[in-house]
Amino acid sequence: MRKKMVVLIGLVIVLLCPGLVLSDCLDLKRSTSYYVQGSHSIIFYEGVRPMARVEVPYCALSPSSSVRFINSYVCDGDDIMVDGSKCIIMSVSSGSTSPF
Numbered sequence: 001m002r003k004k005m006v007v008l009i010g011l012v013i014v015l016l017c018p019g020l021v022l023s024d025c026l027d028l029k030r031s032t033s034y035y036v037q038g039s040h041s042i043i044f045y046e047g048v049r050p051m052a053r054v055e056v057p058y059c060a061l062s063p064s065s066s067v068r069f070i071n072s073y074v075c076d077g078d079d080i081m082v083d084g085s086k087c088i089i090m091s092v093s094s095g096s097t098s099p100f
Contacts, residue, residue, distance in 0.1 A: 024092045026052050029072035036061045042080075043095075050095040056080065059087035 031044040031051055039061050042054045054074065059082050068081040079086045 024094065025073065025075035026092050026094055027073045028052060028069065034067055036063050036065055036067075042067055052095055053093045054080065054089055055091045055093075056082065056087040057090050059085070 028044050028051060030046045032047060033045045035043045035045070037043055037053070040055060040057045040059070042056065042061065044051045044054065061082060065083050066081075070079050070081060070086075074080065074089055074092055076089060076091050078089050080089055081087070
């Protein structure tokens, strides 16, 4: 009975708050460099290994853009500073789970 309740509660959480369950979060404090890919994506690297791709669709990026974290632990919907302005992170993808 208890196991069924746990499964039911988990299902309710997924259905009512999909953003909470599906959002991706990463700790990027170990990143040493970044590369602006296109006009709305930033790839962060630890040495030569890609750590994450961050999508910022509402900010225009250029190869010379200055990027700074507000928090090193970033999630979908958090803010990041791009050229001195706050931008909303639409999605964060781990380098280990998705090819860049």
